[in-house]
């Protein structure tokens with residue numbers, strides 16, 4: 544079955560081509576080209592944060608953030624059960640141990656369950672704004688203050704949610720709210736952390752480039768070609784978010800009152816339009832027949848083969864992962880297509 548409505552596709556209606564053409568024409572393709580700094584500045588300004596450090600992905604942004612905060616072997620980091628695996632892997636890459644906390648009804652980390660997981664080894668909390676819903680950051684920051692923990696926000700799915708942690712990490716993968724194909728960026732208000740992020744991103748060269756490396760760094764740099772696209776996307780971010788708000792509203796309206804599905808709490812910014820569905824897998828097959836692609840919810844971290852040693856706790860996150868899916872959600876999704884998609888969902892349950 545051919546896909547007529549993919550779950551995601553980029554919206555490249557700004558100056559993307561113009562800027563990429565400039566990088567090729569000028570011959571500045573690598574991370575040393577001018578667009579990296581321009582994108583970092585534009586994205587930081589958009590968020591009202593002093594410093595941006597662009598890098599190769601959301602995953603590497605999270606890894607850099609943890610390393611810049613000095614997290615490593617022997618440390619523990621609080622990570623939600625309900626997230627994309629990269630949140631947990633970034634902790635694992637540093638040699639630290641992720642400690643998982645179940646989600647609440649909004650799919651975000653249940654802040655009331657965090658405190659019981661804090662130990663003397665806990666160094667940081669990584670809240671994730673899942674599908675564009677902002678976490679209860681007041682509760683997270685209060686705990687962080689009380690236990691002297693750092694806060695690394697996984698904002699991969701939440702461009703437009705104002706960062707407030709020590710470092711916020713965004714993904715620019717092709718299916719995210721804005722994209723550079725592959726890419727990521729860390730935001731921080733702390734100049735010393737920003738310098739540390741840049742140091743680790745670029746092979747931890749010493750300032751004089753004497754080829755002395757006092758730390759194990761990375762090549763997690765972003766190219767100027769990617770940054771050219773990311774800058775053009777950032778320039779249109781307000782418009783992208785507004786269009787996505789309209790998409791959320793239209794799905795809310797189009798799917799209202801269908802018995803068999805449960806709509807989810809409103810989002811702060813729309814990444815993916817998520818819902819819960821009875822007979823989910825049959826619904827997915829029915830939609831696929833009509834060319835409508837869907838995706839499943841995340842599977843909890845402590846159900847992943849790499850993290851089974853966390854035990855087999857009874858989780859709300861498992862319940863959601865059994866019946867959750869998301870519908871095509873992209874900035875260019877036309878109203879008529881949404882009406883068609885919502886109509887197909889209605890048809891499936893009406894036939895039951």
Ligand SMILES: *Cc1c(COP(=O)(O)O)cnc(C)c1O
Nearest residue numbers: 600601602627629699714715716
């Ligand atoms: C996409 C995503 C990431 C990883 O970003 P990449 O750019 O794909 O490495 C991390 N965390 C969450 C919550 C994500 O959705």
